[in-house]
Amino acid sequence: MSVLQASVGVKGKNLEDDVQTVQSLLKSKGYDPGPVDGVCGPDTIAAIRTFQATFLARPDGLIEPGRKTWVRLSSSGGASTTPDLTQWSGDSAKWTQEKKLQSLHPELRPKVVAVLRALEQRGFQPKIYYGWRSVAVQLQLYFQGNSKVKFSFHNAQKPNGTPNSYAADIIDSRFGWSPGAEQSGFWKALGEEAKARNLTWGGDWVSFRDWAHVQLVPNSELARVKQESGL
Template identity: 55%
Template sequence: MAINQTIFIEKSVGKNGINQELDVNTIKKQLNAQMPSSHRKLIISGICDSDTIDTIIDFQKTVLGFHRPDGRIDPNGKTLRALNDSASQVKWANSPVHVNEQWSGDSSKWPQTKKLQSLNPAFRIKVQNVLDALAQRGFQPKIFFGWRSVAVQQELFAKGRTKVRFSFHNAQKPDGTPNAYAADIIDKRWGWNQEAKDNGFWSALGEAAKKQGLVWGGDWTSFKDVAHIQGRQNSELANTKKESGL
């Protein structure tokens, strides 16, 4: 679908919307055409899932400046008009990053699009390929942690859930913008429960990650971390911390 093509919907799409299949696909295609390259493309399935709602909210916040986005697109509404404006693509892609505001809060609860944005660009592409490969095999992959703060890392260390006080999850640019080289990926149906192993999710994750040249925590012998993938070797951790200005 061309970016400057005007679209129409019969009923509302998004959170608490009517979500007719044709309308949902129309909106997804237009969002895919408008979204920045760092965002994960929406699957054209006719279903308004959480990723779709998260993307609508991101568009409303970034392009329209909504302080309380409702995550819904109505026929002839302001969000739909903005989606039909080709200038929105540039505004979305070039929106200013307010580090302290944009990257605050519990990063495990960020939308999937934001978690992807928190990753190092080269690593992000490989993570997206991993997610796509798992989805093609019938799994429902979800990033649980992309970037996370050093403060959260210290909490996890104190609880014995990690062996390091600084991890590739904590990597950032000198200005504090997240630039993580690690991601924890789960199947949204099972999390870390036994079903994930029984249904072959962890092994599939490891296989997909290694095809992208990534490190899989499930291969570690001293501290297995089956949900964890990273784009750098452990020997590079100290240098990554230095690059992060930490």
């Protein structure tokens, strides 16, 4: 369990050790606070705000010992040798934004965070609808006729069964998949921001569009990802 001696962030005390702790934890959760150097600069504050946006209506960029942001940041940041699979149960579309981010592959996570941040800066209200989705749910969708695939990049997991999704579905929380998403330019912006970070975007798939979908690797790697997942 990490320890915070004083506040970090906007108008915080920003002790070097505390800032380093916060920067490390933010990185472990897929955010990009810049280098872990103990200096609370604009990147660190932006990362704190982005993290807070996943559970606070009004992010203030400040972390204080014992308060909500610190509790969230320090709760599951450390490495665990025995995975607690029960925490990954339930409808993953209803998980918190933070948990959805945590369910992503470590290389995808910072890219998705950057895409979310860039879309916010463009005036959108992005959120992750799906990060990881279990194989059991995927099969259910397939057999109900609600999906064309039995295994997707959303289903990728570590061999120990914990989520390691290679894909995320990102929507604007005002529109979802309704026509407003296209009319407002959200899909186009999502595609631009995703591709700027070398992500594959499902809106480019002429044979079968998946507008909200961004993916870490090309479709040709599906077999490798399935094998890597131990499935």
